Amino acid sequence: MVKKTFVIKMGFFRVIDKGQGITRLFIGGVHGKEGLTTIKAMKELSNDDVMEGKLVIYNCPESHYISTLDPLYYQSKIGNEILHLINYYKPDIYIEPHCYKNESYKKLIDLDRMKRAGVPPLIELECGVLIGSVSPQIRTTLFKREDVCITLEMPCSPSEKSLHIYIKFLKIAAGSRNRSELEARLNQLYPDQIKRARRYAREFFGDYPPF
Numbered sequence: 001m002v003k004k005t006f007v008i009k010m011g012f013f014r015v016i017d018k019g020q021g022i023t024r025l026f027i028g029g030v031h032g033k034e035g036l037t038t039i040k041a042m043k044e045l046s047n048d049d050v051m052e053g054k055l056v057i058y059n060c061p062e063s064h065y066i067s068t069l070d071p072l073y074y075q076s077k078i079g080n081e082i083l084h085l086i087n088y089y090k091p092d093i094y095i096e097p098h099c100y101k102n103e104s105y106k107k108l109i110d111l112d113r114m115k116r117a118g119v120p121p122l123i124e125l126e127c128g129v130l131i132g133s134v135s136p137q138i139r140t141t142l143f144k145r146e147d148v149c150i151t152l153e154m155p156c157s158p159s160e161k162s163l164h165i166y167i168k169f170l171k172i173a174a175g176s177r178n179r180s181e182l183e184a185r186l187n188q189l190y191p192d193q194i195k196r197a198r199r200y201a202r203e204f205f206g207d208y209p210p211f
């Protein structure tokens with residue numbers, strides 16, 4: 001008889017707890033094979049990146065690809081787990097690291113994305129690293145207006161430079177003590193992009209902060 005070995009692909013979960021302060025939740029690789037890329041950045045986050053408060057990191061195992069803009073996503077097993085994690089930790093800062101195929105780049109930053117996909121385009125920070133809001137399916141229902149919610153994207157086969165920028169972004173979010181500190185640090189690095197993010201948030205959500 002041939003014995004089969006089943007490998008259960010587990011997610012990567014880590015909590016860094018520095019006592020009093022805000023809670024940050026980073027959930028990477030939420031669909032398809034994206035977790036194979038996002039883990040490269042998630043595992044770089046260390047104890048030293050968090051000054052106070054909590055950082056919860058979850059990098060998802062491989063799953064069936066469903067867009068997070070699709071309401072069915074949050075009914076899937078992995079989508080449900082994400083809802084559960086958000087409800088459980090109630091993060092003040094929520095970051096969702098993704099990756100994209102090179103052929104999707106134009107579609108993601110397309111200024112007509114609003115007309116085509118019903119959501120604002122992503123904004124390029126540099127080297128193919130993009131930011132935007134998280135799915136409207138969860139932004140206004142699970143989070144408070146003043147919470148920070150950011151989708152972070154880079155190519156699924158990132159250059160060293162792109163990966164570096166992406167990790168740097170995560171470390172800035174991990175090290176910020178509140179929204180205004182995070183905004184100030186990002187504004188210093190990417191003033192034009194933050195201005196655009198602010199405009200998109202206003203147009204899309206109304207009286208909302210940029211992320």
Ligand SMILES: [Zn+2]
Nearest residue numbers: 031034098099
């Ligand atoms: Zn994605």
